[in-house]
Amino acid sequence: MSRIDDIITQFQTVTANPKAAVEQYKKETGKGAVGILYLYGPEEIVHAAGCLPVGMWGGNKTISDARAHLVPFTCSIMQSVMELECQGTYDILDAVLISVPCDTLKSMSQIWKGKAPPITFVHPQNRNLAAANEFLVEEYGFVKRRLEEILGENIPDEAIERSIDIYNENRKAMREFCEITADYPGIIDPVKRHAVIKARFFMEKSKHTALVKQLIAEIRKQPMTPWNGKKIILTGIMAEPLGLLEIFRNNGFAIVADDLAQESRQFRHDVPAGRTPLHRLARWWQELEGCPLAMDPGKARGQMLIDLASRYEADGVVVCMMKFCDPEEFDYPIYYPQLKKAGIKNTTIEIDLEEKSFEQARTRIQTFAEVIH
Amino acid sequence: MNMEQASSKELLAYWQAHLDERARSHKKEGKLVCWSAALAPTEMFIAMDIAMVFPETHSAGIGARKGALDMLEVTNRDGYSIDICSYARVNLGYMRLLKEYARTGEKAEALAKSPAADVPLPDLILTSNNICNTLLKWYENLAVELDIPCITIDAPYIHDMPVPEYSKKYIVKQLDHAIQQLEGITGRPFDYDRFLAAQEQTQRSVKQWQRVASFLNYKPSPINGFDFFNYMALMVIGRGEEFAEIALRKFADELEENAKNGKFAFGDNERSRVVWEGIAVWPHLSHTFKSLKNQGSLMTGSTYPGMWNFEYTPGDLMSMAESYAKIYVNMCLDARAQELTAVAKNGRCDGMLFHMNRSCKIMSLLNLQTAEIVSKTLGIPYATFDGDQTDPNNFSPAQFDTRVQSLSEMIAKK
Numbered sequence: 001m002s003r004i005d006d007i008i009t010q011f012q013t014v015t016a017n018p019k020a021a022v023e024q025y026k027k028e029t030g031k032g033a034v035g036i037l038y039l040y041g042p043e044e045i046v047h048a049a050g051c052l053p054v055g056m057w058g059g060n061k062t063i064s065d066a067r068a069h070l071v072p073f074t075c076s077i078m079q080s081v082m083e084l085e086c087q088g089t090y091d092i093l094d095a096v097l098i099s100v101p102c103d104t105l106k107s108m109s110q111i112w113k114g115k116a117p118p119i120t121f122v123h124p125q126n127r128n129l130a131a132a133n134e135f136l137v138e139e140y141g142f143v144k145r146r147l148e149e150i151l152g153e154n155i156p157d158e159a160i161e162r163s164i165d166i167y168n169e170n171r172k173a174m175r176e177f178c179e180i181t182a183d184y185p186g187i188i189d190p191v192k193r194h195a196v197i198k199a200r201f202f203m204e205k206s207k208h209t210a211l212v213k214q215l216i217a218e219i220r221k222q223p224m225t226p227w228n229g230k231k232i233i234l235t236g237i238m239a240e241p242l243g244l245l246e247i248f249r250n251n252g253f254a255i256v257a258d259d260l261a262q263e264s265r266q267f268r269h270d271v272p273a274g275r276t277p278l279h280r281l282a283r284w285w286q287e288l289e290g291c292p293l294a295m296d297p298g299k300a301r302g303q304m305l306i307d308l309a310s311r312y313e314a315d316g317v318v319v320c321m322m323k324f325c326d327p328e329e330f331d332y333p334i335y336y337p338q339l340k341k342a343g344i345k346n347t348t349i350e351i352d353l354e355e356k357s358f359e360q361a362r363t364r365i366q367t368f369a370e371v372i373h
Numbered sequence: 374m375n376m377e378q379a380s381s382k383e384l385l386a387y388w389q390a391h392l393d394e395r396a397r398s399h400k401k402e403g404k405l406v407c408w409s410a411a412l413a414p415t416e417m418f419i420a421m422d423i424a425m426v427f428p429e430t431h432s433a434g435i436g437a438r439k440g441a442l443d444m445l446e447v448t449n450r451d452g453y454s455i456d457i458c459s460y461a462r463v464n465l466g467y468m469r470l471l472k473e474y475a476r477t478g479e480k481a482e483a484l485a486k487s488p489a490a491d492v493p494l495p496d497l498i499l500t501s502n503n504i505c506n507t508l509l510k511w512y513e514n515l516a517v518e519l520d521i522p523c524i525t526i527d528a529p530y531i532h533d534m535p536v537p538e539y540s541k542k543y544i545v546k547q548l549d550h551a552i553q554q555l556e557g558i559t560g561r562p563f564d565y566d567r568f569l570a571a572q573e574q575t576q577r578s579v580k581q582w583q584r585v586a587s588f589l590n591y592k593p594s595p596i597n598g599f600d601f602f603n604y605m606a607l608m609v610i611g612r613g614e615e616f617a618e619i620a621l622r623k624f625a626d627e628l629e630e631n632a633k634n635g636k637f638a639f640g641d642n643e644r645s646r647v648v649w650e651g652i653a654v655w656p657h658l659s660h661t662f663k664s665l666k667n668q669g670s671l672m673t674g675s676t677y678p679g680m681w682n683f684e685y686t687p688g689d690l691m692s693m694a695e696s697y698a699k700i701y702v703n704m705c706l707d708a709r710a711q712e713l714t715a716v717a718k719n720g721r722c723d724g725m726l727f728h729m730n731r732s733c734k735i736m737s738l739l740n741l742q743t744a745e746i747v748s749k750t751l752g753i754p755y756a757t758f759d760g761d762q763t764d765p766n767n768f769s770p771a772q773f774d775t776r777v778q779s780l781s782e783m784i785a786k787k
Contacts, residue, residue, distance in 0.1 A: 106506075125506070132527070135539060295509045295525065324456055330457065330513070330514060
């Protein structure tokens with residue numbers, strides 16, 4: 001096994017069994033783990049407490065118990081998360097942070113079924129104002145105090161500053177990894193790319209960074225070979241289950257960049273400088289661009305996708321539309337005509353975490369391969 | 374029109390038409406027209422003589438007049454998912470047709486034959502997520518489609534009661550910012566005297582609105598809760614102006630008179646009283662009303678109209694901010710359950726009917742949990758039905774009838 005394969009396998013082992021990764025962290029450090037329910041949370045505060053921040057993005061499970069608690073038009077990922085809540089999957093966590101940037105998450109925050117105590121907080125939406133920063137500093141202060149109570153740990157500012165540095169270094173490494181993936185699509189296919197990125201949610205970030213850097217160094221040693229397949233950009237909340245990425249791989253697609261909430265939106269910009277660590281973390285949310293969960297009356301997303309496509313000479317954009325996610329659905333009619341006008345081919349696949357067969361997506365992706373040929 | 378002699382129903386119709394006319398004349402005269410979310414703070418806009426149009430009320434009207442499908446078809450063509458709020462889709466469809474009309478001078482057939490109230494395109498928009506974050510996404514799209522300024526009042530979700538001081542301060546600073554934006558847009562200094570007057574007027578309108586709600590406590594009831602939904606339009610469009618107070622006072626006076634004379638909503642046939650939780654099914658309003666009436670079930674409780682109970686101290690922006698944040702659906706489950714319990718008690722309700730509204734996640738996702746809490750607290754049964762506020766395709770009359778019947782049976786057994 002090559003060194004590259006060996007490193008990829010380490011990432012895949014983590015993503016295939018997050019529970020084992022969390023248990024191992026707890027055993028090794030004697031510290032706890034805190035869930036970040038979906039999208040964005042001030043992970044650095046959790047990290048500063050010595051705990052493992054754990055991303056909660058559902059799983060490829062059949063929905064059964066969740067049906068008793070949710071209406072059928074709840075988005076697919078929250079149905080999946082609720083199913084895991086009911087099954088006790090998240091009971092390994094010591095606390096859970098829940099942000100509420102959409103109507104579904106507001107409701108989900110009120111019906112948490114896991115054993116770990118939930119801490120709900122709000123990301124402000126009038127994001128350009130200084131007052132939004134002040135508000136979010138207060139909310140993060142509330143989160144920090146609740147965490148301190150639950151974990152029995154004091155979380156000093158200096159520790160959060162250190163964690164911000166560790167996270168920014170990870171963000172930088174991830175951006176570099178995504179760049180190199182675009183240069184070496186023959187080595188890092190869509191399935192492997194996803195594993196490297198997703199493992200961030202279950203590994204202590206400095207360890208993750210170190211391994212990503214090793215991977216980058218190993219890839220750089222390889223010769224760059226021309227890519228004869230198709231180059232695409234993914235946009236949406238996430239591109240799971242894994243079966244979908246396998247279809248991309250098997251049909252000769254390379255993901256040269258992404259605009260996914262689970263992937264690049266997490267790390268495409270750093271936590272900026274600022275007065276206190278909480279002010280800095282709050283600014284990160286204010287500077288987040290192109291995510292439908294963060295209000296933007298200027299609707300920058302379409303132009304961002306056009307710029308990405310041009311920068312990476314992509315053959316097309318694949319919209320990964322989370323089933324019943326209205327924030328994503330509202331963006332589509334705005335950016336679709338923009339992509340069309342810019343001559344960027346695109347197609348839409350539905351993201352349903354419950355899906356097992358992917359017949360519809362396979363047909364769509366194969367047809368798209370012909371369209372962009 | 375003789376305002377003194379007119380009935381409240383006539384006043385309601387008159388003012389709705391008058392406000393649309395006012396918006397049209399504003400447009401003609403080059404004065405500003407603003408489209409606004411139904412629970413956003415309009416007092417600042419009244420102060421600056423900006424004509425307000427309310428897309429939610431406008432879409433509900435289109436739905437009730439059976440005109441929704443034409444607008445929904447336009448948004449389908451534009452790529453809007455059918456899972457999106459139908460108020461938003463109807464409005465974005467209407468906006469698209471108006472925009473095309475403004476660009477080409479030719480009215481599309483769907484617009485020409487639409488029963489929609491004739492309102493002009495906005496020069497600016499005002500939104501707030503004190504109802505839902507859907508209103509942020511919807512207004513983002515209006516802003517970019519029409520290339521106009523969007524004024525936003527972000528009312529953070531109240532995950533823990535009471536509303537924190539810092540949350541109120543954040544809202545106050547947004548009100549200050551909105552005032553600056555309005556000065557920039559209008560090119561005039563902000564009129565603080567008229568702003569205060571609009572706040573004082575809002576308090577007088579709210580008093581009359583609460584007076585109307587108090588008749589839901591009468592048993593038998595002189596008021597049918599569906600009328601409560603209809604008159605709610607006055608609180609949306611005019612709570613900061615005198616006409617809402619006048620029309621609502623007239624309505625309350627009529628109800629008082631009816632109660633005195635033994636003139637009740639269902640005559641002698643009021644067999645049970647129910648809560649209606651959620652927005653009305655506007656395209657099928659008459660069916661839902663008749664189906665309940667067939668069972669002798671009068672609707673005497675709903676949290677929806679109560680959202681317009683904006684009680685605050687005029688001149689005190691912190692108190693105004695709190696009032697605009699503390700909207701039923703913007704609060705944690707416990708607070709919601711308490712509010713619904715109070716509504717059911719005030720209406721002396723025997724059962725509850727929950728609208729699982731395909732268009733409205735914020736009003737549907739916690740229905741089951743709220744129902745369980747209130748049902749246990751008050752010992753009354755509940756039923757749910759599937760529907761939609763303005764998309765006529767998401768409602769089955771037969772299912773509704775069955776659910777209403779089974780609720781009546783549960784009530785009768787008690």
